[in-house]
Amino acid sequence: MTHYAMVIDLNTCVGCNACMAACAMENQTPVWNEGKWRTYVHDKEIGLGSDVQRRFFPRLCNHCDNPPCMTVCPTGATQKKDNGIVFVDQELCMGCGACAMACPYHARVPVTRRDMREGREFYGSDYRRTSPSMDKCSFCDHLVEQGRKPACVETCVGSARMFGDLDDPDDPVAQMVASGAARALMPHIGTRPNVYYIDDIRWRS
Amino acid sequence: MDVNMTYATQEMWTWWLAIYLYFGGLGAATLAVTFLTDMYLKPNRYLVIWGAGAGVVLLALGSLMLFGHLLDKTAVLTILNPMALFNQSSAWIAWGTxxxxxxxxxxxxxxLPYVRETKFPHKVPVIRDLIDKPFVIGTAKLVQSFHRGVGWLAVINGVGVAVYTGLLLQSFPAVALWHNPAVPLLFTVSAFSxxxxxxxxxMYTLLHxxxxxxxRVLYERIDLVLIAAELVILFSLYQYLKNGSESGVRSMELLWNDYGWLIGFIGFGLIVPFLLELKGVMRGWASRVPILTASVLVLAGGYLLRHYFMYAGVYAYPW
Structure with a gap:
């Protein structure tokens, strides 16, 4: 069985934000509101005085194996596929926001009717959304079904984002996770996330 | 993983959700208490009508708060269907609805049978027309035959609503203030208080x-015990937060450094009414004013508890 996961190498992320742009265009997200991107690259300065380094930290839905956003969803709009991808059925979602309250990764954002009006203006006649909902990353499941990779992975110039199958022992993503080099965020919460990070801090002198 | 944590409160569910939780707990517990009083303590037509009326009106107002903030209001039909419980039994909103x-x-x-026996509803045009319809008269007679059974069904669902308001918050694992067993207990005790x-x-004003x-004396005594229980739960919660996760510590700092929580809720919403009611239970009061004052303070405190709880939940983001 396929079990999709993403590994993000913080050592090679250069903070170009191409992943954000690719995601936004592929999924027609409300780019006019910084808080409503499906993926976001945080830019943080670490250090003191002249010894300061920038760290770029991409975040997105962690497609948890035990997703709290799904268990609290009263309409069943948040669902999980057999391949591990957590997605939202926009027609079923009533937008109560419980998923956003439950998500430890700040990965659920509201797309309102106002956003849809702006979306029609911004994206023109290609705009696909038909109802407001609590939005989230879908690992670009429509691309994955065609044998492609999520838009953010395809566009990443530093190959910081890698996408693969955890159940395939030959997959480099599975090997990085199995080796312990790539680790999950906040595993103590019990969400069993499927986005892993390769640490950059400990390699710095 | 070495991460630089960011701590943040949320802006998704704010004062309006506090009102939803407050009205939900208050309305449901009021209905349950009046029905139990009528069934087992002293039949009281007016108390039941007020209890049912308060339950329905407060729950309707509270639900409107949530409904008004839904992104897609037509999709709410999904959870009005009782089958939602089977389709999504893990979601407390589905249960709560x-x-x-x-x-x-x-x-x-x-x-209903009490409403039909009461003079006032027969003077109100719309209600008069409604309760005099043959179908309603027949329903009232049928309910009369199974009055206690119907009462228990209402009470069970009422208690369910009161407990649900706490379980809803407890189901969010990222926030230490909410995700602990004290919350459903605290909200249930507060609802009944x-x-x-x-x-x-x-009962000291309109139904005197x-x-x-x-x-009234029994209600005062029960309220005294409930306030004491609330104080014990809050003390336990404080102990849990102060030496737990950073999310919990920050929530504790937000709450216990805020005069609205410390003096408004704990001081005037719990301790002052507790002392007023304690004096009333032990030695009595010559006037009804102290108990009325205590009750109004408890009502205000009930809202403050939920208001501050919503604003003080701290998320710990690893970026």
Whole structure:
């Protein structure tokens, strides 16, 4: 069985934000509101005085194996596929926001009717959304079904984002996770996330 | 993983959700207490009508708060369907919605025979036309035959609503303040305490009947115990937060450094009413003013608890 996961190498992320742009265009997200991107690259300065380094930290839905956003969803709009991808059925979602309250990764954002009006203006006649909902990353499941990779992975110039199958022992993503080099965020919460990070801090002198 | 944590509160569910939780708990507990009083302590037509009325009106207002903030209001039909419980049994909102609906249905049915016996509804045009319809008269007679059963169905759903308000917050694992077993307990105790306070206000003002003195005294005593329980739960919660996760510590700092929480809620919403009611239970009061004051303070405190809880939940983001 396929079990999709993403590994993000913080050592090679250069903070170009191409992943954000690719995601936004592929999924027609409300780019006019910084808080409503499906993926976001945080830019943080670490250090003191002249010894300061920038760290770029991409975040997105962690497609948890035990997703709290799904268990609290009263309409069943948040669902999980057999391949591990957590997605939202926009027609079923009533937008109560419980998923956003439950998500430890700040990965659920509201797309309102106002956003849809702006979306029609911004994206023109290609705009696909038909109802407001609590939005989230879908690992670009429509691309994955065609044998492609999520838009953010395809566009990443530093190959910081890698996408693969955890159940395939030959997959480099599975090997990085199995080796312990790539680790999950906040595993103590019990969400069993499927986005892993390769640490950059400990390699710095 | 070495991460630089960011701590943040949320802006998704704010004061309006606090009102939803407050009205939900208060309305449901009021209905449950009045029905139990009527069934097992002293039959009281007016208390039941007020209890059912308060339950339905407060729950409707509270639900409107949530409904008004939904992104897609037509999709709410999904959870109005009782099958939602089977499709999404892990979601407390699905349970809460069903508890609210059925509490209202059984609550109105339980009160119906009393409403028909009361003069006032027969003077109100729309209600008069409604309660004099043959179908409603037949329903009232049928309910009368199974009055206690209907009452228990309303009470069970009412208690369900009161407990649900806490379980809803407890189901969010990222926030230490919410995700702990004290929260459903605290919200349930607070719901019943505010219900007692609401009924005491009612019975010392609009429903002032000397024959109900023992009911009022019982409500005062129960409220005293409930406030004491609330203080114990809050003390335990404080102990849990102060040496737990950073999310918990920050929530504790937000709450216990805020005069609205410390003096407004704990001081005037719990301790002052506790002392006023303690004096009333031990030595009595010559006037009804102290108990009325205590009750109003408990009612205000009940809202403050939920208001501050919503704003003080701290998320720990690893970026």
């Amino acid at each position: 069903q508890f609210i609906i059925w509490m209202m249905v059984w609550g109105v049915l339980y009160a 505010t219900a007692m306070a609401f009924l005491l206000v009612l 009947d000397q024959a109900d003195e023992h009911v």
